[in-house]
Amino acid sequence: MKLIFAPDSFKGSLTAIESCDILEKVTARIFPGAETVSVPVADGGEGTVDALLRAMGGQRITTQVTGPLFELVQAQWGMLGDGVTAVLEMAQASGLPYVPADRKDPRLTTSLGTGEMMAEAIRRGAKKLLIGIGGSATNDGGIGMLQALGAVFTDKERKPVRPVGGCLKDVENADFSGLLPELSDVQITVICDVTNPLLGENGATFIYGPQKGAVPAIRDELESGMVHFADVVEKACGRDFRSFPGAGAAGGLGAALGGVLKAKLQSGIDAVLDAVDFDKKLSGVSLAVTGEGRIDGQSVRFGKVPVGVAKRCALKGIPAVAIVGGIGEGAEGLFDLCESTIQTTVSGPMSLEKAMSDAPALYEQAAERLFRAIRIGMSLK
Secondary structure, three states, X not given: OEEEEOOOOEOOOEXXXXXXXXXXXXXXXXXXXXXXXXXXXXXXXXXXXXXXXXXXXXXXXXXXXXXXXXXXXXXXXXXXXXXXEEEEEHHHHHEHHHOXXXXXXXXXXXXXXHHHHHXXXXXXXXXXXXEEOOOEOXXXXXXXXXXXXXXXXXXXXXXXXXXOHHHHHHOOEEEOOOOOHHHHHOEEEEEOOOOOOOXXXXXXXXXXXXXXXXXXHHHHHXXXXXXXXXXXXXXXXXXXXXXXXXXXXXXXXXXXXHHHOOOEEEOHHHHHHHHOOHHHHOOOOOEEEEOOOEEOHHHHHOOOHHHHHHHHHHHOOOOEEEXXXXXXXXXXXXXXXXXXXXXXXXXXXXXXXXXXXXXXXXXXXXXXXXXXXXXXXXXXX
């Protein structure tokens, strides 16, 4: 018997790595002698670096970069065990947690540090960049990131433009001839579950700007600047910068990565599963165990971790079971994807606070209940 464990984290209470460790322990009790493979995963947000380093080995690296408010921050990223793949989380360099609530204003924030982190990975020999772009504090169209990689943006007087959302309206010239020459040999994959275009009522500013401080009084100013910036960039690079799915992700960073750097935008879980070579790891597997903090219809619709894992398992006829913190309406959609079931960690009436504080013990109990049921099923004739 061979089991593969591919859970996501329970946000704020249990990491994917901790879940795998618990599953290993319970397996040893219920199925002694069974072979296990742990592949903690994430969908591109917090924990992606940790999950991939655990799954593939490698080195955690800390780089000092420019934060969203131009302060120095320590960004952590990973060089995976193959020596050529770097995994990065934009939030480590340009994330919303770096911006105090009373200073939220996307006219003043920059993605410069994300570009600096990318440049450092390339300097260290990375030929593949896997970048999660969730949790950004910026609405700068990626101007900061591009500047850090060697692009030059000037105003009508040929003076450098400050790389922030509020100054996009001042950009009159974009010069990409100075981009790092190594970029031509680097494959960039963007982990992105957002499909919004760059502009308009469904774009970066209107949909994601408010959480970054884009109040109605400045929203139109930001949108106008983004429209102008897109016009200048498209003229300079000769490619679509605004309309492809995901261009509006991370305050327009998706537009800069896909439109200027020709990065491939891929759904979070699929990008991560490809990176860890998940399909090959399924060879000989009898059962897959996945899960997340809560599963519902949105998990199914937007392809969250359990759904991504279940789809891969279905192609090989492997049943997949999910251990989750909570079950919401529509979760049964998972059953249509492959032979599967869902086990919740909540074993009785309890507060959310208790469910989170007791998450490790509750998860272990849920895993034992599930594995015992499977063992009974194996003995039925």
